[in-house]
Amino acid sequence: MLDTFRREIQAWLAANCPASMRTPMTEDDIVWGGRNPSFPSQDAKVWLERMAVRGWTVPEWPQEYGGGGLSPEEARILREEMQRLGCRPPLYSFGIWMLGPVLLRYGTEAQKKSFLPPIARAEIRWAQGYSEPDAGSDLAHLQTRAEKRGDDFIINGSKVWTSYADESDWIFCLVRTDPQALKQKGISFLLIDMKQPGIKAEPIRLISGASPFCEVFFKDARTPAHNLVGPLNGGWQIAKDLLTHERQAISTIGQKPDEQSLEAFCAEKLGMIDGQLADPGFRDRLSAWHMDHAAFQLTLEREAALQRAGHSPGPTSSIFKYVGSELNKRKFELMMEASGFGSLIWEGTGSARELQLNREWLRSKGNSIEGGTSEIQLNVIAKRVLGLP
Amino acid sequence: MQWEWSDEEKMLRTAAEDFFRKKVPVNFLREVRSDPNRYPDLIRELWQDMANMGWSGILIPEAYGGLAFGFRGLGMIMEAAGHTLAPTPLLASVACAGSLIETIGLDSQKQEMLPALAEGRTLLTVAHEEGDRFGSKSCKARATPEREGYKLQGEKTMVIDGTLVDGFLVLANLPTGDQAWFLVARRDDGLELKPFQLLDGRPACKLSLRDVRVPAQSRLGGEAADGTAQDLLLDSASACLSAEMFGAAREAFQMTLAYLKQRVQFGVPIGSFQALQHRMAQMYSELELCQTVVQRALTALDQRDPQRSAWASLAKAKTAEVFQHVAREAIQLHGGIGMTDEHPIGFFLKRARINTEWYGSPAFHRDRYARLHGF
Numbered sequence: 170m171l172d173t174f175r176r177e178i179q180a181w182l183a184a185n186c187p188a189s190m191r192t193p194m195t196e197d198d199i200v201w202g203g204r205n206p207s208f209p210s211q212d213a214k215v216w217l218e219r220m221a222v223r224g225w226t227v228p229e230w231p232q233e234y235g236g237g238g239l240s241p242e243e244a245r246i247l248r249e250e251m252q253r254l255g256c257r258p259p260l261y262s263f264g265i266w267m268l269g270p271v272l273l274r275y276g277t278e279a280q281k282k283s284f285l286p287p288i289a290r291a292e293i294r295w296a297q298g299y300s301e302p303d304a305g306s307d308l309a310h311l312q313t314r315a316e317k318r319g320d321d322f323i324i325n326g327s328k329v330w331t332s333y334a335d336e337s338d339w340i341f342c343l344v345r346t347d348p349q350a351l352k353q354k355g356i357s358f359l360l361i362d363m364k365q366p367g368i369k370a371e372p373i374r375l376i377s378g379a380s381p382f383c384e385v386f387f388k389d390a391r392t393p394a395h396n397l398v399g400p401l402n403g404g405w406q407i408a409k410d411l412l413t414h415e416r417q418a419i420s421t422i423g424q425k426p427d428e429q430s431l432e433a434f435c436a437e438k439l440g441m442i443d444g445q446l447a448d449p450g451f452r453d454r455l456s457a458w459h460m461d462h463a464a465f466q467l468t469l470e471r472e473a474a475l476q477r478a479g480h481s482p483g484p485t486s487s488i489f490k491y492v493g494s495e496l497n498k499r500k501f502e503l504m505m506e507a508s509g510f511g512s513l514i515w516e517g518t519g520s521a522r523e524l525q526l527n528r529e530w531l532r533s534k535g536n537s538i539e540g541g542t543s544e545i546q547l548n549v550i551a552k553r554v555l556g557l558p
Numbered sequence: 559m560q561w562e563w564s565d566e567e568k569m570l571r572t573a574a575e576d577f578f579r580k581k582v583p584v585n586f587l588r589e590v591r592s593d594p595n596r597y598p599d600l601i602r603e604l605w606q607d608m609a610n611m612g613w614s615g616i617l618i619p620e621a622y623g624g625l626a627f628g629f630r631g632l633g634m635i636m637e638a639a640g641h642t643l644a645p646t647p648l649l650a651s652v653a654c655a656g657s658l659i660e661t662i663g664l665d666s667q668k669q670e671m672l673p674a675l676a677e678g679r680t681l682l683t684v685a686h687e688e689g690d691r692f693g694s695k696s697c698k699a700r701a702t703p704e705r706e707g708y709k710l711q712g713e714k715t716m717v718i719d720g721t722l723v724d725g726f727l728v729l730a731n732l733p734t735g736d737q738a739w740f741l742v743a744r745r746d747d748g749l750e751l752k753p754f755q756l757l758d759g760r761p762a763c764k765l766s767l768r769d770v771r772v773p774a775q776s777r778l779g780g781e782a783a784d785g786t787a788q789d790l791l792l793d794s795a796s797a798c799l800s801a802e803m804f805g806a807a808r809e810a811f812q813m814t815l816a817y818l819k820q821r822v823q824f825g826v827p828i829g830s831f832q833a834l835q836h837r838m839a840q841m842y843s844e845l846e847l848c849q850t851v852v853q854r855a856l857t858a859l860d861q862r863d864p865q866r867s868a869w870a871s872l873a874k875a876k877t878a879e880v881f882q883h884v885a886r887e888a889i890q891l892h893g894g895i896g897m898t899d900e901h902p903i904g905f906f907l908k909r910a911r912i913n914t915e916w917y918g919s920p921a922f923h924r925d926r927y928a929r930l931h932g933f
Contacts (some may be wrong), residue, residue, distance in 0.1 A: 432933040446933050456924035459931065460872045464847040471850050474561040488843045550842055551835035555815055558830040 202291025235289030264288035298342035574638035591759025609678025640805025720763035
């Protein structure tokens with residue numbers, strides 16, 4: 170049965186995935202969709218449309234909500250075959266990664282029907298409104314207010330570190346709906362259309378230069394009351410669920426399959442003597458990193474295999490987030506060190522690769538801050554896994 | 559890669575954990591320490607119980623009376639032994655000597671030695687080191703062919719379980735420049751043992767060979783030009799030591815965790831302090847990685863994976879670093895009580911030091927790993 174399915178997938182991908190969509194991609198090649206979508210090429214548009222028609226932008230969602238209706242095994246086969254052929258993901262989407270799972274679990278039938286299909290078809294681009302200027306690690310301290318007035322909620326306040334808010338159509342937000350309640354108990358999960366005069370998004374410039382992050386300001390913004398997801402003042406549980414998805418996404422960033430290996434990069438920069446990196450001290454630290462990286466990748470593989478075999482997921486997302494982001498930072502430190510003077514050039518004569526490297530190095534410092542800092546992950550491990558008071 | 563443990567493996571794990579907790583608690587090391595001369599008798603008695611469960615033959619093919627359960631099985635037992643730091647001949651006699659004989663021995667040699675090892679009647683060890691750290695000096699011991707057999711001369715050091723065994727596999731140079739292993743019986747003339755006691759109370763010894771004469775058939779693998787299999791020896795010893803270190807590190811961690819929940823200062827359990835919580839959470843994350851790499855290295859040995867040396871070096875370097883870190887932190891977090899001889903935690907620090915030096919330090923293995931990965 171599954172073999173037949175695999176052959177069908179192979180044939181369909183071979184016939185429908187344009188050749189240029191089977192080449193390695195850069196950040197500029199990412200398709201995000203939305204009301205005013207931009208495509209790096211006609212092929213990218215065609216590829217997205219063909220996948221969306223089959224529901225394969227979201228293979229495991231039910232067909233009635235725009236998904237492919239595939240079983241987990243079938244979806245795995247689709248992923249494997251796409252990987253084998255080198256197919257690019259047709260769509261990147263916070264709607265798919267974050268909001269979709271929340272709506273499928275907590276949304277009303279009407280919410281699922283109205284919001285999920287446009288996500289699957291890439292018609293609406295979503296932003297995530299979580300952090301605030303005074304609510305970072307202490308997310309539950311958030312102060313953005315939503316007051317019920319008639320059939321609407323009126324929203325006032327601001328959000329920060331909102332990725333791509335300036336290019337998004339809608340935003341899912343954590344808002345305070347009961348200022349009197351204990352802080353976790355007065356929070357709700359609200360969906361808000363960003364195309365309205367009361368909402369303004371401004372980009373944030375980082376140490377690495379331009380960034381997708383924005384600050385978002387709400388001044389008497391409105392959304393209909395039926396856009397509340399889950400119970401009123403019941404948003405915190407949803408928020409925690411969603412953060413788990415986000416942690417997993419961040420912990421698996423890093424090496425893309427086609428990327429040059431770190432040891433090859435360092436060999437090029439430092440030179441080799443008798444088949445060994447010329448700098449023995451650096452070589453020892455590179456070897457330690459290589460080992461830790463391999464150990465981490467294998468641990469991800471082990472966890473995935475055990476979950477497939479029916480073991481309940483371990484409390485691993487915090488461990489993976491912590492270890493993965495710290496490893497990624499260490500990698501960029503090694504690359505900068507290996508690059509020497511070349512790594513110092515911000516603009517002017519440097520090679521494009523070096524100019525990109527120092528920006529990526531700076532950007533990697535955010536890995537252990539976004540999606541819950543390393544310190545917060547350690548708190549979670551200490552309390553929830555180790556049971557420390 | 560098979561990440562799930564089979565039902566048989568899980569049963570073995572339970573049996574091993576049970577056995578060591580009941581029969582060989584950490585205090586067993588105190589008995590050993592108080593009278594090193596009793597060590598052989600104590601261990602041989604223990605070994606009979608383990609042999610009855612088949613563990614002496616865990617690696618040995620069924621044709622020679624073994625269980626053929628592989629390194630995953632052996633690793634499981636060693637991990638369980640690590641929980642209580644149980645001294646056993648598993649490393650020297652099973653992981654090292656036994657697997658050497660099985661890999662490079664002639665059929666006749668296997669027939670002669672493997673069934674006796676599997677039944678637990680015979681204990682062997684390997685004698686290869688001559689310098690003051692693993693691999694620091696090349697082999698100087700000599701084997702000179704004579705009319706009947708060989709004459710062995712040389713000095714060996716850090717012979718694990720040397721005071722306990724019936725015989726030694728001794729590495730020596732031939733006049734041709736090749737190396738070979740020779741089986742030397744404990745009672746052979748010219749063989750002198752110089753015992754010493756290790757940090758954690760276990761005995762080991764140096765070996766002096768003065769014109770020890772052995773018959774031709776004592777040369778492991780016969781006249782084969784390269785019968786040393788030194789990479790295999792290093793890989794299997796490293797993977798098995800890693801399993802033991804992982805078990806011991808996890809135990810030291812659990813003891814410390816329990817202590818942090820129970821010890822009250824300033825009116826609260828000290829485990830409520832974030833400065834300590836973060837250190838525990840970091841160690842826990844590292845232990846998760848250790849569990850993975852130990853399982854990977856053991857499986858690679860069973861599968862004769864071409865990458866097995868790299869996996870073994872990864873496991874050895876990583877678990878040694880983590881075990882040492884956990885053991886040092888365990889003492890610090892236990893505070894004053896951790897410095898007392900009465901408390902078991904000190905034995906973990908001592909074992910960490912020993913296992914780190916045996917079969918290559920972390921730096922040794924990072925070098926080997928880098929070489930295997932071409933940088």
